[in-house]
Amino acid sequence: MIGLNHYLLLGTALFGIGLYGVFAKRNAIAILMSVELMLNAVNVNFVAINRFVQPAASLGQLFAIFVIVVAAAEVSVGLALIISIYRQRRSVNLDDFNLMKW
C-alpha cells in the first residue's frame, strides 16, 4: 500500500537532488533550475499530504498553487536578472561574479 511516507520520500529525494544542484552547479540558470526542483519537491509533499491527511479540504493543493504562482514570478525575475548580468559580463557562471569578496 502506497502511503504518505512514500510520497514524502519522493519529495525528499527531489529536494535533495535540487539542493545538490544548488551547491554543485555553477551556471546561474542551472542553479535556478535546481531551485525549481526543490519547489516541485515541496509541491509533491503538499499534494500528498492533502490527499492522505486532509482529503476533504484542499489546503495542500491551495498551497501548491501559490507555490507554483510564486515560482513562476520568481523565475521570470530571475531570468531577467541573469540576462541583465549576462549583458554586462558575457557570462552566467557564478564563479565569475566575484567583484565583492565572498
Add this chain to the structure above:
Amino acid sequence: MNLDQLVFLAISGFTITAALAVVWSRNIVRSALALILTFLGVALTFFNLGAGFLGLVQILVYAGAVAVLIIFAIMLVMKPDPGTTNPTTPSRDTHYLGGLLAWLVVIGLGLAIGFTTWPSLPAGPVDDDAVGALAQLLLGNYVVAFEAAAILLLLAVVGAIILAKGADKI
C-alpha cells in the same frame, strides 16, 4: 506488487531519474529538457494523487511556461560549445560539500519522515470538485494571499521587463 505500487514506482522512478539528469547533465539545454520531464513526472504524481487540476496547473505553468522561459533564457546567453554549458563547480570541496549536504538532508529528512506516525486518517474519497473547493478557499479565507499573489505577478512582470531592458531607454 500490486498495480498501485507499480504505478507509483514507475512515476517516481521516472521523476527522480529526470531530476538526476537535470543536475548531472553537462549540457544546460539537456538539463532544461530533463527539467521538463521532471515537471511532467511531478504532474503525473499529482494525477496519481487525484489532484488532476493541480497536475494540469503544473503542466501549464511549469512545463509550458517556466521551462520554456528557462530554455529561452538559455538560448539568449548560450555559449558556442553546449557540452560545457552546465559545469559543476571546479572546487572539489564545494562539490563534495554540496553532495554531502544533500545526502545528509535526504537521509535526515528520510529518517524523520520514516519514524513519524502520521495522524491515522484513512485516505478517504477524493473531492471531485477540487476546482470549486479551491476557488472557495482562494476567494474566501485566502483572499489576502490571492490578492498579494496578483500584485506579485504584476510586480514580477514589471520587474522582469525593467531588469531585462537594463539601462536602455524604455
Add this chain to the structure above:
Amino acid sequence: MSDFPILSAALLLPILGALLIMILPPRQESSIRAVAAVSTLASLLLSLGVCFGYDQAKGGMQFVESIPWVRDLGVSYALGVDGISLPLLLLTNLIGFSAVYASWHTEERVKEFFALLLLLISGVMGTFVATDLFIFFLFYEVVVIPIYLLVIMFGSSKRVTKEYAGMKLTIYLLIGSAFLLVGLIALFVKGQALLGFPSMDIGTLAGVDFPVTFQIFIYCLMAFGFGTLLSMFPFHAWSPDGYAGAPTAVSMIHAGVLKKIGGYGLIRIGLLLLPAGARYVAPLIAILALGNVVYAGIICLNQRDLKYIVGYSSVSHMGYVLLGIASVNLISINGAVMMMFAHGVMAALFFAMIGHLYQQSHTRNVGDFGGLAHQMPRLAVGFMLAGLASLGLPGTVNFIGEFTIFVGAFGVYNLLTILAISGIVITAVYILRTLGGVLFGPRRSEWDHLQDLRGVDLVPLLVLGGAILVGGILPFTIMDLINSGVGQLLVQIGPGSVGGIF
C-alpha cells in the same frame, strides 16, 4: 531650598552649556570658553552648596529627587547624595572647573572640545549622584565616547599614537563595562524575582537578601568591571597609555575622577548590594591591590615620560584604595574614600602642570628638563605640591587617606599591609627623582623662553592646590562627612568577617 532640584541643576548645567556651545558659531571662541567656564563654575558652586547644606548629623541620602522613568524596568530618575558620594561630587566639580582653565589655550576646534568636555564632566557627575542602577550605568558609559573623541582629536602622539591610545582605553573600559552590565542585569532580574516587582533603586535592592553564591558571582563580575575602570592589576594596561595620549583636560578628569567611579561603584554597589560576595572575594582583591602597588611602582622607576610616571603612579595609588575597600571596615573604607578624593586632586594638579609644561616645551621627557624652578617658579610650586602629596607627606590630604587605609587594613591583612606600605618607599624614590630632575639643578638656557603660569593658568593650581592643603591641614572637614556615609553603609550591611575565597 529643599524643593529646588539642586543636584539635577548641577548635573544639567554643563549639558546646557554643551548645547549652547553647539549652537554658537565655531568662530566665537571666547564666548565658547566663557560658556564653559560659567557653567562649570555654576556647577561647582551648586555642589559646594550641597556640601554645606548636607546634614551630617542626619546622614543618609539627602537632596533626593525621584521621577518614575521606565515603569516596567522599575527605573526612576533618582538622584541623591550621601557622605560617600558628596566628596566625589565635589571632586568632580573642582577638577572639571580646573580642567576648563587648564585647556584654556586650546586653539583648534574649540567648539567641539568644550562641548565634549562639558558632556564628560556632566556624565561623571551623574554617576556619583545617581541612586538608580540604570541611571548610574547610563552615566557610567556616557563618558566613554566623549573621552575617545577628545583623545583622538586633541591628544598627542608620543610613544603611542593617540588613535591607539584612545582605542585601547575605550575598548578596555567598554569590555569591563560589558561584564558590569551582565552583572547589573542579573542583579536586576534576580531582584525582581525576589522582590516580586521590578526595581532598579539601589536602596531597594540593598534590602534584598541575595543568595550567597549569586552574590559571589555577581561581585566577581563587578570587580572585573569596576576594577578595569579603577585600573586594578592586571587590567590596568590602558591607563598609562591612555593618559599619555590624552589631552591635559582629559587626563585630569580621567585620572582625577573617572577612575574613582570604579572605587565608588565597588563600595556603593558591590559592598552595599552584595556584602557577602564582597567579603568572600575581598582577599583576592587585596592581593591584586598589592600587585598594583608594587608592580606599578617598580615600572614607574623606569619611566622617563612625565605622563607615564604619573600614570603608573596613579595605578599604584589605586592599589591603596583597593586595599581599603578589600578590608571592609569603617576605618579602611573611610580611608579609601578619602584616598580617592586625595588622589583625584593630586593627579589632576599633576596633569595640569605637565600639560602646561608640555604646551610650552613640547616634550615630556624627564631627561630633557632640569632646573625649571629657575624659569618657572609657580609651576615648580605646583609640581612640588602635587609630588609631595603623591608620596603622602603629612600635611597633604593624601597622607590622611593613606594613613587611615593602613590603619584599617592592618587588622585584616597584616602581611599585605606591611608589603603595601613598602610601596611608599618606591613612590618616594621615583617622585623625588623626577621632581629633582625636572625642577632643580643648574639652570638650562634652552628653556629660558618658557613662560610661567599666569592669568587663567593659575586657576588649576589655586583650586587644586588649595584643596590638597585644606584637606591635609583640616582633615575633619571631609573626614566627618565621609564617616557619616560609610558608617551608615556598614551598619546597613551588618557585621561579617572577610575571607573565604582561599
Add this chain to the structure above:
Amino acid sequence: MSYELLAPEIAVAALGLLVLAIGLLLPAHSRKAVGYLAVLGLAAVLVLVIANFNREAVFFAGVYQVDKYTNFFRILFLSAALLIFMMSSRYNHLFGERQGEWFSFMLFATLGMMIMVAAGDLITVYVGLELMTISFYVLSAYLFDDRLSAEAGLKYLIIGALSSAVLLFGMSLVYASSATTVFTEISGALGSGPEQPALLAGIVMLIAGLGFKISAVPFHMWTPDIYQGAPTPVTAYLSVASKAAAFSVLVRLFLSAFPGLSFDWHLVLAVLAALTIVIGNLTALPQTNVKRMLAYSSIAQAGYILVGLVAANSYGLKGLLFYALLYVFSNVGAFAVVTAVEVEEGDAELESFSGLSRRAPMLAAVLTICMLSLAGIPPLAGFAGKFYLFAGAIQAGYLWLAFIGLLMSMISVYYYLNVAKAMYIGASRREERLLVPTSVSTALWICLLGTVFLGVYPGPLSGLTELAIAIFSIG
C-alpha cells in the same frame, strides 16, 4: 467583521499601483513628483494605522489577524519606508527614468511585510514573504549600469529562492503533522507530549528558512555582498524592515503556533544567536567599506534581536520589538549618511568619510550617534533595547548568551569608532561643504531624535511594546 481594518494594506497596494501608473504617465523629467506622492501617501497610511492602533479583529478564521502586534510592526514598516523615501531623494537620480517603478516596488515590498506580520497562516505568510522578497530581488539590482548591483541581485535571488524552498519544505512537514496551516489551529492539533520527528525536522527547516531572511549565521554567507551591491536605500530597507518582518513571523509562529513544544527550540535559537553575534561582529572588524561594514554589523544586530526570541518572555519580546523599532531609526540614520556621502563621493569606502566632520558636521554627528546606538552605548536607544533583550535572556537562564552578546557589543564599538575616527580626524579629499537637501536632513533629524529620545526616555515605547506582545500568552 470590520474590513476597514484592512485599509492600510489596501491603501498601500493602491498607492503602489497608483505610483506605478503615474510614474509611467508622467514625462521623464517630472517623475520626481511620484516621490512626493509616495511620501504623502505613506504618511497618511501611517496616521491611519496609529489612529486605529487599539482596534483588533481576526479575519477569515484566524488566517489574517489585525491586532496590536500587527499594528506595531505596521508602524515600523511604514515609518522605515517613509524615512527611506525621504533620505533617498538625491540617490534616486541614479535610477534615471525608472524612479516611479522604484517607489512602487518599495511600496509592494512594504505591503508584503505588512501581510507577513498580520498573517496567521502559513500560506499567507509565504505569499507575503515572497511579495517582499521578489520586490527586493528587483530592487537590489536596480542600478542597471552597476556591476555590483546586478551581482547583488543575482546572489540575493539564488539565496532567497533556496531559503524559500527550505522554508516551504519545513512548512509542508508542519502541515503534515497538524493537518492545518492556521497557526492557532496548529497549536491545538499538535497537542502535548513528545513531538514527531517530522515535526521537529519541519521546525528546524522553518528556523533555517527564516534564518536566511534574518541573515543569521550560518545562513548569512551572501548578506554582505547583497548589502554592498544593492543601492544604498534598498540596503537600508533590506536591513531594517525585511529583517523585522522575518522576526515578526518567527515570533508569531513560535508563540502562537508552537507554544507548547517540549522540544527546546530556545536552545537552538540561542546557539544561532550567539554564533550570529560573534561572527557578525568579528567579520565586521576588518572591513574598509562602510556599507559592507554596516552589512556585517547588521548580521550581528540580527543576532541581538534573536536573543529576544530566545528568551521568549516578557522582557525578551519587549526587547525584540523595541530593538526592531529603534533599529529602524539608528540604521536608517546611518545609511542615510552613507547614502549622502555615496552620492557625493561615488563610493562608501572609509576614505570617503575622512574629514566628514568638517565638511558636514551634522552628517558626522548623526552617523556617530547612530552607530553608537547600534553598539549599545547609553544613553542612546540601542542601550535600552539591549537592556531589555538581555534582561529577558538572563531571566530565561541564558546568562552565557548575555555575556557573549554584551562583550561582543563592546567589541563592535571598535569598528564603529574607526569610522568616527576617520570622520573626526581624517584629512578630507575635498574641503567644500557637503550640503544635504531638506528631505534628507529631515530624515536625519528624525533618526537622530528618535535614537536619542528612545534611549533617554524609553518608557513610552516600552509601554507600546507591552501592549503589542499582550496577544501572546507568556509568563
Add this chain to the structure above:
Amino acid sequence: MENLIVDLARALTTWLQHLGLSPFWADLVLLVLQWTAIVLIITLNVLILVWLERKVSGFMQQRLGPNRLGPFGCFQTIADTFKLLTKEDIIPSQTDRLIFKTAPMFFIIVSVLLYAVIPMGQDMAVVDLNIGLFYFISVGSLTTIAILMAGWASNNKWSLLGAMRAVAQMISYEIPLAFSLLGVVMITGSLNLSAIVAAQHPFWFIILQPVAFVTYFIAATAELNRGPFDMPEAEQELTAGAYTEYTGMRWALFFLAEYTNLVAVSALAATLFFGGWQGPWLPSWIWIIIKTYLLMLVFMWLKWTLPRIRMDHLMSFSWKVLIPVSLINIVITGVGLEIFKGMRW
C-alpha cells in the same frame, strides 16, 4: 446512426469481459483502441487536409492546384506521403542527435493528446474530464517545447531564430487564448467540455461571446503559427524556421502535428462557440466534423489572403490589443452575468 460509435464501444467492452478480462483491463484495451482510432482518423484527415489546403490556395490564387493523380488530384497527398516515407533520413552533423530525434515525436504525441477531451459527438469524449478545457490549454502549451527542441537541436541559426520567434509568439498568444475562453467558462460555470456543449442548447455561444470568439480565433491562428502569423517559419527569411534541417519522415511528423493541431483547435472552437455536436437531423459526430471543417476553411482562407505580419507588430498586437480586449470581455461578461442573475431574480 446517432449512437453508432458509442454502441460499438459498448459492445466491444461487453465482449471483452465475456472473454474473461477484468473490467480494468477491458477498459484499457478499449482505451488503446480508441487512441488507435484517433490516430488513424487524424492521419487520414491530414491527407485530406493537405489536399484541401492546396486546392484552396490554388483557388485563391486562381490556379488549379494538384490535378494529376486521381480525380481533382486527390491522390497527390498519398503520393507525397510515400515520397516522404522513402526519403533518406538526414541528420546534420553537430546536432544534438537525441533532442533532434525526440522533438518531432514529442510534438506529435502532445498534439494527439489534445483530442482526449474533445467531445466528438454525444458522449463521445475519450475522457470526459471535468476540467477538460483546462486540460486542453495545459497540454496545448507543451507544443512550444517541441518547437524549441527542434530549433535548438538543429544547430542552425535559422532554426534557432525560428524557434525563438515561435516560442515568443506562442507564449504571448497563449494568454489571450486562455482569457478568451474564460467568458464561456463564466457563463456555463464549468470547465467540462460536454457541459459546455450542453449549455449551448438554445443559443450558440458565438451569439453571447462574439468578441471572445474573434479573440480566440486570432490567438489560435498565432498559436498554430499559421499565416498571417507564420513569422516563425517565414520561408523568405528563415527557410522553414525550426523545421529547416528536418527531412523525410521526421519532417512529415511535424507536418502531421501541425495539421493535427489545426484540427484540434478548430474542433475546440466548434465545441465552445458553435454548439459542438449539436445539430438537427444528422448524427452528432457528423455535425462536429462539418463545423470543424468549415472553421478550418476559414483558417485557410485567412492564410492565403492576408500578408504576413512583422514580428514586433505581432507581439505588440497580442499585448496591446488582444489581451486588453479579452480582459474587457471578461469584465463585461461578469457584469452581464450579474445583471442577468439580478433580472431573473
